[in-house]
Amino acid sequence: MFKLPRKTLINIVLVSCAVFLISHSLSCFKNSTHKIFKPQLSFISLLKHELEGIIFYHRNMIKAEELGVQIEILRSKLFDLREIYQENSRLKNLLGFKQKSTLRFIPARVIGRSMDSWSSNVIIDKGKSSGIKSGMVVMNYRGLIGRITESTDSVSKILLINDPSQGISSIVQRSRQEGLISGTLGVNLIMRYLPFDAQITVGDIIVTSELSRLFPKGLLIGRVINVESEFSGLNRYAIVRPAVDLANIEEVLVIIP
Amino acid sequence: MKKCLLFLAVIISVIFQLAWPDFLIFFNCKPDLLLVFTVSLVFYSDFKTALIFGILAGLAKDVFLPSFFAINTISFSLWSYLIYRLSSQISTENNYVRLFIVLVTVFLNNIISGLVILNSGSIIPVGIFLRNLIIPPVYATALSPLVFKIIKKITV
Numbered sequence: 001m002f003k004l005p006r007k008t009l010i011n012i013v014l015v016s017c018a019v020f021l022i023s024h025s026l027s028c029f030k031n032s033t034h035k036i037f038k039p040q041l042s043f044i045s046l047l048k049h050e051l052e053g054i055i056f057y058h059r060n061m062i063k064a065e066e067l068g069v070q071i072e073i074l075r076s077k078l079f080d081l082r083e084i085y086q087e088n089s090r091l092k093n094l095l096g097f098k099q100k101s102t103l104r105f106i107p108a109r110v111i112g113r114s115m116d117s118w119s120s121n122v123i124i125d126k127g128k129s130s131g132i133k134s135g136m137v138v139m140n141y142r143g144l145i146g147r148i149t150e151s152t153d154s155v156s157k158i159l160l161i162n163d164p165s166q167g168i169s170s171i172v173q174r175s176r177q178e179g180l181i182s183g184t185l186g187v188n189l190i191m192r193y194l195p196f197d198a199q200i201t202v203g204d205i206i207v208t209s210e211l212s213r214l215f216p217k218g219l220l221i222g223r224v225i226n227v228e229s230e231f232s233g234l235n236r237y238a239i240v241r242p243a244v245d246l247a248n249i250e251e252v253l254v255i256i257p
Numbered sequence: 258m259k260k261c262l263l264f265l266a267v268i269i270s271v272i273f274q275l276a277w278p279d280f281l282i283f284f285n286c287k288p289d290l291l292l293v294f295t296v297s298l299v300f301y302s303d304f305k306t307a308l309i310f311g312i313l314a315g316l317a318k319d320v321f322l323p324s325f326f327a328i329n330t331i332s333f334s335l336w337s338y339l340i341y342r343l344s345s346q347i348s349t350e351n352n353y354v355r356l357f358i359v360l361v362t363v364f365l366n367n368i369i370s371g372l373v374i375l376n377s378g379s380i381i382p383v384g385i386f387l388r389n390l391i392i393p394p395v396y397a398t399a400l401s402p403l404v405f406k407i408i409k410k411i412t413v
Contacts, residue, residue: 012338015308015334018312019312019330019331019334020331022312022316022327022330026316026319026320026326026327026330029316029320030320033317033320033321034320037268037271037272037275040268040272041272041275041276044272044276045276048276048278051278052278052279052280055280111275111276112275112276112321113275113276113277114322115274115275115318115321115322116287116289116318116322116370116393117285117286117287117367117388117389117392117393118367118370118371118374118389119322119323119324119374121322121323123275123321149323150323157321157323159323163323164374164379164380164381165323165374165377165378165379182379182380184380184381184382184385185285185381185385185389186285186382186384186385187285190380190382247279247282247285248279
């Protein structure tokens with residue numbers, strides 16, 4: 001079916017060489033391409049945000065009313081927690097614990113999302129010029145979002161926690177049971193390597209462990225929604241619903257180490 | 258002029274794919290506009306143009322993906338070549354044949370992307386793997402008549 005003449009064969013070899021050369025020097029293109037696309041992406045994301053606000057006006061109005069009620073409930077809870085916090089700091093001082101330094105953040109706005117369905121990443125409008133470096137951890141006020149994997153002068157790329165290549169050492173807040181959180185490309189995460197007698201139940205809160213070198217200790221990841229046995233029957237795994245709605249992130253906070 | 262318009266079409270496709278509206282995302286999947294663009298170029302322009310813009314579209318996609326190897330640059334150029342060879346063997350004048358070619362190409366490209374991820378050691382649940390394999394090709398095929406029309410207007 002495919003009988004190739006000599007000239008075509010030479011052309012194919014030449015094109016293949018060119019394609020391989022381009023593919024190996026991919027990083028050279030990234031910085032300039034990101035710089036070119038940044039203004040357009042910022043404008044489109046702003047336009048999209050405004051359009052969605054107009055289209056979903058009624059839904060947003062109902063949501064705002066619901067959130068108003070929730071704010072009142074949380075305000076009263078916050079008052080109680082403030083009391084506990086003050087008591088905790090007094091006790092810590094008494095015990096002579098070193099006061100944990102507060103985290104410093106760089107706020108950024110999401111301007112782009114994954115190109116395909118096989119990876120879960122977002123692009124933010126801040127880069128090296130704003131002090132963002134590869135490896136920095138990203139969160140928002142709800143919990144952990146991911147990690148910076150690439151940073152150019154103007155934009156950075158965040159690998160979200162639901163990407164399958166992401167592995168986060170984590171613990172169950174209640175029982176201190178350790179496990180490894182990894183992404184599934186779906187809405188939920190999987191906590192693996194749990195022994196059969198692991199103390200984990202539905203509703204448990206999962207936070208980052210101090211064993212993780214990439215993520216600071218104690219960042220909220222999510223809540224357990226199901227615990228099941230692995231096919232081998234030796235281990236169990238837990239399905240974790242992330243604290244952050246990863247499909248609808250608009251603003252993020254990059255933690256400065 | 259045509260080349261400039263095609264270049265502009267690549268840029269617009271990249272922006273659309275990066276900032277695809279949330280309410281048009283079905284089952285967490287969006288269509289691969291750049292691949293549909295590459296395939297349509299083989300149908301409506303000469304092979305050289307299709308190959309060059311196929312490489313450009315693949316490169317544009319790879320730049321915004323987390324991988325460090327430009328797999329799409331290679332696969333997009335390969336699809337351009339294979340579809341060109343196929344169109345010399347069978348007639349691709351019928352719109353249904355073109356839609357079927359888009360469906361198969363996006364599906365095969367998805368298999369390659371999925372296998373590359375699995376080969377890197379990542380574990381993906383079977384349901385999500387199948388979802389990512391099936392829904393984007395159908396979505397891309399559903400949108401391809403629109404892309405065909407645009408490419409036809411630019412190239413004619």
